[in-house]
């Protein structure tokens with residue numbers, strides 16, 4: 001079979017609810033979201049990210065929510081309603097992608113809420129595509145296995161490109177050059193992922209070649225590396241952290257204030273979901289079950305794919321190594337929020353803050369939506385995390401779509417990070433100057 005040909009196994013069947021519809025995906029970690037849309041297209045489903053959020057997003061999201069809901073709900077709802085406002089909108093040919101879960105917070109309510117708003121507005125025909133995190137985001141009809149693996153590869157690759165961007169952009173000689181390379185690389189990644197390769201192996205070969213080309217572009221980008229620029233780890237609620245609109249482009253603002261950012265990646269969340277699934281199986285006495293076996297196989301395949309990609313970037317990510325297993329993060333969180341008793345992003349955020357401190361970073365920021373339960377719990381714990389880890393500055397930045405003096409707060413935080421940098425006990429492994437010069 002030729003590349004580009006859709007086999008029956010790869011094609012979403014006419015009985016699938018997404019058949020013949022255009023799926024809109026929330027604009028979260030936009031490179032990764034675009035890559036996931038490309039994976040859907042490889043299955044014969046038309047898909048794209050929602051258009052960039054703007055003030056109309058907040059107007060519509062605010063109009064159809066009470067103000068008690070989480071900020072990510074308001075933004076995603078507003079973005080979907082903007083799609084509905086388009087003249088070409090056809091409810092019978094539209095689907096909205098909204099993940100769901102049964103965690104301890106309000107995330108599980110997003111899908112029913114979106115459904116109720118759509119129904120109230122007379123759009124009962126719009127389908128909500130809601131793969132659940134408890135099922136590893138895998139309930140995608142007959143093409144589930146292909147979607148799950150393709151989506152995983154999309155997220156791994158998306159994280160790699162974001163990491164390359166963030167470790168280059170603060171040092172670029174020509175303003176905008178790193179963003180251009182990133183955009184070019186994301187476009188190429190999407191072209192690879194939307195191609196229905198006959199075998200998983202051939203997709204992986206194409207993916208690796210594409211990432212190597214991206215690596216070459218970033219390595220030849222002229223940079224002026226400065227080892228004294230503070231490196232700030234950014235954790236927090238996944239949507240707000242990865243949606244530039246929602247966090248008012250905090251990462252870029254930190255860079256403009258003189259910092260470099262290590263943004264907690266997307267894949268860590270999936271690893272946490274997988275670990276949580278095992279914990280639940282253990283609690284229900286189902287450690288030896290078909291479900292556990294299938295989760296083990298999925299974990300094994302995902303780990304293999306991830307390692308295969310990351311192996312190519314060992315040199316590039318020297319000093320930026322992610323934990324090999326999410327258990328390392330959970331162990332870091334153990335004294336504060338033991339994973340057997342606490343659940344949700346707060347565990348990962350607290351654990352990663354500890355990991356960042358020991359990796360020699362100069363500060364940690366937790367990006368959370370205003371009133372987010374995870375952010376509030378984290379904020380209560382961070383002073384102790386900081387005390388136990390050499391006094392590393394950690395602070396929450398909350399977002400709800402209103403204005404605040406972000407520049408002033410960022411400036412103060414970066415100064416704190418500079419002060420801490422001079423006295424920190426864990427030294428950071430910085431890229432060598434020779435490498436940085438050609439990087």
Ligand code: SF4
Nearest residue numbers: 070105106107372373
């Ligand atoms: S993590 Fe926070 S913002 Fe997200 S759904 Fe839960 S409470 Fe809301």
